[in-house]
Amino acid sequence: MTRPLHPETLALHAGWRADPSTGSVAVPIHQTTSYQFHDAGHARRLFALEELGNIYTRIMNPTVDVLERRLAALEGGVAALAVASGQAASAMAVQNLARAGDNIVASTDLYGGTWNLFANTLKDQGLEVRFVDPEDPQAFARATDERTRAYYAETLPNPKLRVFPIREVAEIGRPLGIPLIMDNTAAPLIARPFDHGAAITLYSTTKYIGGHGTSIGGILIDSGTFDWQAHAARQPLMHLPDPSYHGAVWSDVGAAMGGIGYILRARVVMLRDLGAAMSPMNAFQFIQGVETLPLRMARHCENAAAVAAWLGGRADVTRVIYPGVQTGEEQRRRDAVLIGGHGGLLGFELAGGRAAGERFIDALELLYHVANIGDARSLAIHPASTTHSQLTAEERAQAGVTDGYVRLSIGLEHIDDIIADIEQALDRAG
Ligand code: PLP
Numbered sequence: 203m204t205r206p207l208h209p210e211t212l213a214l215h216a217g218w219r220a221d222p223s224t225g226s227v228a229v230p231i232h233q234t235t236s237y238q239f240h241d242a243g244h245a246r247r248l249f250a251l252e253e254l255g256n257i258y259t260r261i262m263n264p265t266v267d268v269l270e271r272r273l274a275a276l277e278g279g280v281a282a283l284a285v286a287s288g289q290a291a292s293a294m295a296v297q298n299l300a301r302a303g304d305n306i307v308a309s310t311d312l313y314g315g316t317w318n319l320f321a322n323t324l325k326d327q328g329l330e331v332r333f334v335d336p337e338d339p340q341a342f343a344r345a346t347d348e349r350t351r352a353y354y355a356e357t358l359p360n361p362k363l364r365v366f367p368i369r370e371v372a373e374i375g376r377p378l379g380i381p382l383i384m385d386n387t388a389a390p391l392i393a394r395p396f397d398h399g400a401a402i403t404l405y406s407t408t409k410y411i412g413g414h415g416t417s418i419g420g421i422l423i424d425s426g427t428f429d430w431q432a433h434a435a436r437q438p439l440m441h442l443p444d445p446s447y448h449g450a451v452w453s454d455v456g457a458a459m460g461g462i463g464y465i466l467r468a469r470v471v472m473l474r475d476l477g478a479a480m481s482p483m484n485a486f487q488f489i490q491g492v493e494t495l496p497l498r499m500a501r502h503c504e505n506a507a508a509v510a511a512w513l514g515g516r517a518d519v520t521r522v523i524y525p526g527v528q529t530g531e532e533q534r535r536r537d538a539v540l541i542g543g544h545g546g547l548l549g550f551e552l553a554g555g556r557a558a559g560e561r562f563i564d565a566l567e568l569l570y571h572v573a574n575i576g577d578a579r580s581l582a583i584h585p586a587s588t589t590h591s592q593l594t595a596e597e598r599a600q601a602g603v604t605d606g607y608v609r610l611s612i613g614l615e616h617i618d619d620i621i622a623d624i625e626q627a628l629d630r631a632g
Pocket of ligand 1: 356
């Protein structure tokens with residue numbers, strides 16, 4: 203078909219038709235480590251990258267390949283690389299471009315695991331991350347120097363849930379040869395970062411992509427629109443001949459293959475060496491999840507908006523944090539990046555502070571109390587006593603976590619049942 207397909211159709215069909223040897227419609231789980239080469243010449247060509255094909259499951263696998271193709275198609279990218287977790291995706295997204303002595307500029311509004319990775323582990327490895335407040339996109343330009351290799355942000359970061367100014371920051375980076383990497387975990391389908399100039403997206407597939415809460419995984423997606431060849435000095439890892447791969451220059455090899463230089467290097471260098479591969483079984487689970495992603499995202503958004511509106515009428519709730527609610531004109535403009543809904547995450551503040559927050563959590567009967575988001579089930583957590591407890595009070599305030607803050611990830615249950623549980627827990631929290 204030449205006509206572009208809609209997300210609902212791509213989610214079911216992209217990257218797969220049927221197994222050529224058995225006719226199997228469901229994607230088979232290729233639970234194998236290695237692949238028999240046709241002959242010596244075939245093996246030689248695969249290793250020299252003259253031909254693309256299966257060598258070893260650490261770097262490619264036919265089941266994982268279908269997930270990669272499907273998510274690349276849904277995102278409007280040219281290629282993808284699935285990895286063992288969202289954390290592995292964040293680490294590799296940066297390490298694929300930056301090495302000791304280099305830096306990246308990142309938004310302050312980040313998932314705590316990414317914050318730890320950037321502020322501590324990458325720093326220990328000699329890679330500096332400069333954090334800037336996304337309120338002012340020009341802060342990215344001011345923090346940039348000749349060793350800045352990437353910009354990094356989350357589309358819909360919790361707990362603040364303020365949409366990141368993707369276009370403004372992407373436009374600062376492109377002429378300088380600096381790609382914008384967007385973690386779009388909280389907003390699959392409802393935000394399309396490539397449409398606004400981002401070069402790379404990544405996901406923790408653990409969340410909405412799977413939806414079932416059974417499997418940990420991550421993925422990197424390449425827009426194919428970033429001109430690596432034009433920025434040789436800025437991007438040495440993409441441009442210097444790679445001694446580990448017959449002197450390959452990834453920007454040139456990737457351009458010849460349709461603009462896949464970034465993802466190609468991530469696969470054949472980073473994944474080969476660091477080894478955080480996604481298992482075929484998990485890829486199969488994520489494929490099942492993706493099939494219903496458009497339906498699920500619509501319902502997550504609908505239910506969360508209803509909960510946000512309902513919470514707005516409660517006297518014991520001092521603030522509701524949800525895109526479009528209680529935000530200024532400029533932020534409302536940024537929130538317009540979201541299409542078809544405002545996501546499934548929301549926060550609220552209880553007048554009773556920390557004690558009320560903990561009592562609310564303990565009183566829940568239907569919502570699960572877990573450190574996860576994006577599950578089909580509704581989830582809740584009190585960040586001040588859990589995910590953000592190691593921070594000082596000042597750091598917590600900066601992160602947008604007050605003592606009475608509760609984070610909800612609204613699921614797919616009937617809206618009346620979700621609200622009834624929240625209502626009874628609020629009543630008991632006092
Ligand atoms: N990015 C975001 C926005 C997340 O919420 C998470 C996990 O909570 C991650 C990345 C890390 O993903 P994973 O838990 O799959 O390693």
